[in-house]
Amino acid sequence: MQFIDLKAQYEAYKSEIDAAIAEAVASIRFINGPQVSELEQQMADYVGVKYAVGLSSGTDALLAPLMAWGIGPGDEVITTPFTFIATAEVVALTGATPVFVDIEPDTLNIDPNQIEAAITPRTKAIIAVGLYGQCADMDAVQAIADKHGLKVIEDAAQSMGAEYKGRRSGSLGHVAGTSFFPAKPLGGMGDGGMAFTNDEELAKTMRMIKEHGQTAHYRHGKIGINGRLDTIQAAILLVKLKYFDDEIAARQKVAQYYMDNMPDGARGPVIREGNLSAFAQFTVRVPQRDKVVELIRETGVPIAVHYPLPLNRQPIFLEMRQKAGLEPETFANAELAANEVMSLPMHPFMQQADQDTVLNAIKEALGKL
Structure with missing residues (x-):
């Protein structure tokens, strides 16, 4: 018995996946091939947002918006203590401080009733995780954020495919980040991630950040990362998305x-x-x-x-x-x-x-x- 049977999934879609990989390899466009932009468009349509930005991991899909907003030393970001470390790790990587608030005793997601007590003049954002696949109470989180002028990131690493009050995970908050790690609900055959937003300027900035802050060839307007989604992973995900x-x-x-x-x-x-x-x-x-x-x-x-x-x-x-x-x-x-x-x-x-x-x-x- 397998905890997650990725072999059964591969066997179910084998001919299509193999063909998609072969096409990507034959194109020799291993970086930023057309499959990447095609997946971005299809995922944006699926989630219900205007923009999707392919990234190299779910971690980078959380890090990129924090960097785009200029969050850094002296700032605080509120999140849950009951999640994978990446949620808080990205905050620390920017130089900001992760501030934890407790979870709801039943859903185990962040408790919106405890968020306001943790807000200080240094608070810049809230990261709400859809733990185990269920979205947090995003309307409550967003209402608090709006009241205090804060940004909201939906950590949808585990909740892609979930729905919250008729809206799909990935469309909640100012931006959402998901993971395509193989064990996720929508997983590739390696690392990958994607950020989702309706904010055109944020999407543009995240695209710069994932390419080392590049504004034009060998022209860099920001400090960025090497955060691109591989063409082969995008090709595989295009097949899996159909099912x-x-x-x-x-x-x-x-x-x-x-x-x-x-x-x-x-x-x-x-x-x-x-x-x-x-x-x-x-x-x-x-x-x-x-x-x-x-x-x-x-x-x-x-x-x-x-x-x-x-x-x-x-x-x-x-x-x-x-x-x-x-x-x-x-x-x-x-x-x-x-x-x-x-x-x-x-x-x-x-x-x-x-x-x-x-x-x-x-x-x-x-x-x-």
Whole structure:
């Protein structure tokens, strides 16, 4: 059993993917080939925004708008402590300070009710993550940002394909960034990412930044990065995008079967009314998580933990606070979640027989506590 069965996905689209790769290779346009701009247009249309900018990773898709806005030393950016480190890492890379606020106890996304208390004169932006595939409460986040004149970035690395009140993930906030890492809902065969916005000037600046700040050939108006999306990855993603809605629908069926048959003692994800999760992960909460994971893995069922340590407890952020003369922070909901969550095998090609194996392993493990 695979945690994410990328081989099954490749076999399903093999002839088209192989042809797309061969075409990209034969063109010899490995950098900025026409497939990149075609993917940008199709993804912008899919998400429902005017502009999409292909980038080399989901991390760069978050970093580019921060750089475009000139966020840097002395500034603060508010985000969640319960996410992959890239969300806060990009803030630190600009020289700004990530400021964490706790998460909602049910969705595990950033809690809008706690954001205003963290805003200071140095706050410039809020990054809201669509954890596990479900968008945060973006309307509430945006209302707070508008009130205080702040920018909003939707971190859609896990939530591409999700919907929030009828709008697609990637169209929320001033800008959104997603990842095409192979394990994501829409994944390539290597690293890749994309930023989405309706702001023409922001899109133009991000395009400059991803090309070393280049304004014309060997003319550089900004400090930038080497952040381009490879042509071959764009070619692969153009194939996968054709089947993406079908895969999201298949993920709903897999998730619903898990939820309908979840053993007592395990709590499945809470999906808010008006939301459609992309189910990048299917994450449940259990008591004595580490013991349960150990027992399940002994049966051969693959289990992952997203995430065992909240960012406020990561060594680098503890070190940064110590250097600033600040004490470590505690976020009760994030730290409780970090002790309870475990992610089950989840992908569009999963069979119910495999799900039954997973569910039985959970039931047996909980029965041994």
